[in-house]
Amino acid sequence: xxxxxxxxxxxxxxxxxQFNFSIDRVLESVKNVAKATKDxxxxxxxxxxxxxxxxxxxxxxxxxxxxxxxxxxxxxRWLASQTERSDLPWQFGVMDAxxxxxxxxxxxxxxxxxxxxxxxxxxxxxxGVLAHEIAHVLQKHHLKAIQKGAKTSLAGDALSxxxxxxxxxxxxxxxxxxxxxxxxxxxKSDELEADRLGxxxxxxxxxxxxxxxxxxxxxxxxxAQDSTVALMFKTHPPVGERLSVLGDRMQPMLDxxxxxxxxxxRFNAEARAAR
Amino acid sequence: xxxxxxxxxxxxxxxxxxxxxxxxxTELKKAPATDVATVAxxxxxxxxxxxxxxxxxxxxxxxxxxxxxxxMLSLRYGSPGAAKQGDTGLSQLFNVAKTxxxxxxxxxxxxxxxxxxxxxxxxxxxxxxxxxxFAATKETSSSFAQRAKxxxxxxxxxxx
Numbered sequence: 001x002x003x004x005x006x007x008x009x010x011x012x013x014x015x016x017x018q019f020n021f022s023i024d025r026v027l028e029s030v031k032n033v034a035k036a037t038k039d040x041x042x043x044x045x046x047x048x049x050x051x052x053x054x055x056x057x058x059x060x061x062x063x064x065x066x067x068x069x070x071x072x073x074x075x076x077r078w079l080a081s082q083t084e085r086s087d088l089p090w091q092f093g094v095m096d097a098x099x100x101x102x103x104x105x106x107x108x109x110x111x112x113x114x115x116x117x118x119x120x121x122x123x124x125x126x127x128g129v130l131a132h133e134i135a136h137v138l139q140k141h142h143l144k145a146i147q148k149g150a151k152t153s154l155a156g157d158a159l160s161x162x163x164x165x166x167x168x169x170x171x172x173x174x175x176x177x178x179x180x181x182x183x184x185x186x187x188k189s190d191e192l193e194a195d196r197l198g199x200x201x202x203x204x205x206x207x208x209x210x211x212x213x214x215x216x217x218x219x220x221x222x223x224a225q226d227s228t229v230a231l232m233f234k235t236h237p238p239v240g241e242r243l244s245v246l247g248d249r250m251q252p253m254l255d256x257x258x259x260x261x262x263x264x265x266r267f268n269a270e271a272r273a274a275r
Numbered sequence: 276x277x278x279x280x281x282x283x284x285x286x287x288x289x290x291x292x293x294x295x296x297x298x299x300x301t302e303l304k305k306a307p308a309t310d311v312a313t314v315a316x317x318x319x320x321x322x323x324x325x326x327x328x329x330x331x332x333x334x335x336x337x338x339x340x341x342x343x344x345x346x347m348l349s350l351r352y353g354s355p356g357a358a359k360q361g362d363t364g365l366s367q368l369f370n371v372a373k374t375x376x377x378x379x380x381x382x383x384x385x386x387x388x389x390x391x392x393x394x395x396x397x398x399x400x401x402x403x404x405x406x407x408x409f410a411a412t413k414e415t416s417s418s419f420a421q422r423a424k425x426x427x428x429x430x431x432x433x434x435x
Binding site: 050051053054055056057058059060061062066069070073074075076077078081082086089090091092093095096097098099101109113121123179180182183193196197200203204205206207208210213214217220221227230231234240243244246247249250251253254255257258259260261263266 | 293295298328330331332347348350351352353387388389390391392393394395396397398399400402403405406407409410411412413415416417419420423424425426427428429430431432433435
């Protein structure tokens, strides 16, 4: 069915140019392009995500500490198991960079920087940040942004090719576009949604729901001029606004799960390499 | 040894009590709960020093020397006047805008993961493979959670 769509796209567009088909036919072909770009299925999502993760690891490698990496994978996998996409191949990595940031890659790969982990105080804060990133994957925020961008930068048939052929030029373009998104940022509404879902996911895992708000307050106390937070601030809504939206929308839920675990000691022991 | 380590970790916190601003009129409570005695009434936009956080509560000290607890989300970090009252981050945005034009290149010279590095990154399949090796399974992460007595609980997502 999908290959039929691809063929239709190939046929319909040049055919229109040559023979001036009826407007109905043109609309049909436009619809097919739209449909082809809408249907990135889960295996394709995972495959694009791996290519994007590989690029990000080209920008910063992992912290060379297996204990830290396994710890973050355990916290993250436990949280992801509490969600509707628990069967994705979730994996988590701490990047060796002094900047404070975190990235969600389609298909279930999550990165957090050493700089951000170093500013956390307990496992509930780590859980809050990972849960925010997990929410981006659940809602396919980056995937949708890539699709939207691909519609303008790649023709519908080129996107199909990019999805099918991992070594095509179109694929390279798609992955470059997807990776650049981490330098540009998502829509503000996506970030605020990830905050709201993130505190819920952390609470589901048994953590103090205030982990993410605590990290946001830590960021608020930092100097916005500091180059270690410049990119993160540029690509996210203002921290003050994120906190007030969480307060307005989530205060009763946050308070109901504020007495769950923080796990300060385990965090200090397992995340020592990040400090 | 562990205790010493814990104290060392706390030292920077003790050394620099974080200044914060009360963003709405709020009660300074004797303990981190709503149904306990009120120590003082804090006016909107008054300055406090942050001492510690616990769940949704923050222990603070006022300029008058009173100590107690306020709801964490009633505080904004930074001294009064550092940002306008009722500010939803506009001034921060402004600061970031300033950083964006000149900051990333000229400030401390920290590189690693700025916009340029990300945009120009080349694939690193070897590192990706290494990452695969650290992945946890549903089962291992579940026993990891159990070891710390983390219990899964059912919480609804908010309405969109």
